[in-house]
Amino acid sequence: MHGSRLPRRSARANPVRRSIPRVELTYASYLRIPQLLSLQVPESDGPEHDEMLFIIIHQVYELWFKQQIHETEGLRRMLEADDLIAAEATLGRILTILKTMVGQIDVLETMTPVSFLSFRDFLASSSGFQSVQFREWEFILGHKRERPLANYPEGSDERAALERRLSEPSVWEYVLGFLSRNGLEIPREAFAEGTEPTRSCVALHAELIRMYRELPRLRGLCELLVDLDEGLQEWRYRHVKMVERTIGFKKGTGGSPGVGYLQKTLFQPIFPDLWEIRTEL
Ligand code: HEM
Known part of the structure; x- marks a missing residue:
């Protein structure tokens, strides 16, 4: 510039x-x-050499989370305006950033377990588990849950941000709205979304299958959503393997059992219907 x-x-x-x-x-x-x-302020005495990398990589992720939330909010507006070309371009950008986010795990994997242990105690109970923006992005996409709210004091800005995201329609609801205005019969129950992760809706499957067979423009949009879903699952997989090679099966600083907890978050799709119809296609 x-x-x-x-x-x-x-x-x-x-x-x-x-x-x-x-x-x-x-x-x-x-x-x-x-x-x-x-803004890069190590806690360790010395400070330990690799703590700088640890801080910077987390800050970089927070910036990417911010950008992804920004882009996903844009995506919802484009779907609402029935602007398929803009929505697909935005999804393309989200996917490109996500690829970068997955790739950045390689950088952290250059840090050895011994090196991480040299400053791990200084992290006390802080953990990526407490990332508000990560939860916000999950909720916007449709992977909503009330449980993470308990990590933030009532009345705090973080809690308010998550409560707002829980009450907003997710990307999947915007997609269903878009599809219903563009030639698909979407059953009412498919929209029924509360404060839980998007559930599959069997009554929707026949229409989605018809779309996959007969409406290539709309199918293209859904395939980008599957790419996004798969990309996020890939990030989770890379993160858990990075955690395993760095701390083995030690408990997490955030208080969870660590790898055991993270493994349970794997293979949970954000848009389950788009996966389930594949067997019937
Ligand atoms: C040496 C590096 C890292 C280690 C050892 C590590 C370890 C862990 C562990 C053990 C958990 C489970 C919660 C807990 O008890 O703490 C966790 C969760 C999490 N970490 Fe990391 N992490 C590392 C790097 C990162 C980075 C760079 C990010 C990027 C922001 C990140 C984001 C997250 C998120 C979002 C969760 C919550 C996942 C969920 O609940 O679905 N972590 N991490």
Whole structure:
């Protein structure tokens, strides 16, 4: 990025901005680089060399979670506007970011178990388990549960964010709405979504199968959703194997049994109907 000033056109288009005294915008000021680089604060004495990597990789994931939530909110708006081309382009971007997120596990796997143990105690009870944005993204997509809310005090911003996500229609509901406006008979019960993960709806299967056979444009959208589902399951698998090679079967810092807990989260689809129809196709 080389720009040092606001582009003239947008300054003119926005009267509020025009009245603000011109401050020289630089790479560092626009991206808040000094603030960003002040956020990596190791807890270990020394500090231990690999704690920097551990902090940075988690922060990078949080930034990707933020972007994925942003893109997924956009996806819902595009589905609501029946804009299939934009929805598919957005799904393509979400998938590309997800590939990067899966690939980044390789970086963490360069850290040996001994190296991680050198600072693990300093992490106390903190764990990725407590990532609010990860839960938000799960809930937006449709993998809703009330249980994770108990990890955040009542009245906290984190809890409020998750309560809001629980009450919002998920991506799957937006997809069903889109399909029903575009030629599919969607049974009412398929929309029945509470605060639990999306359940499969057998009454929906015949219409989905018909769509897969006869409506390639809509099938293309659903295949991207299957890619997303598979990609997230791939992230979970890579994460659990990375955890196993780093801490074996020790308990997690978040208080769970560790690998045993994480293994139970594997192979749980977000869009179960899109998987179940395959046997009948
Ligand atoms: C050495 C590196 C890591 C280890 C040893 C590790 C270990 C664990 C363990 C044991 C759990 C289960 C909960 C607990 O008791 O703590 C967990 C959950 C989790 N971790 Fe990690 N983790 C590591 C890196 C990461 C990274 C880089 C992220 C990215 C944000 C991450 C995100 C998560 C998430 C989202 C969960 C919750 C999964 C779920 O409940 O479905 N972890 N991790």
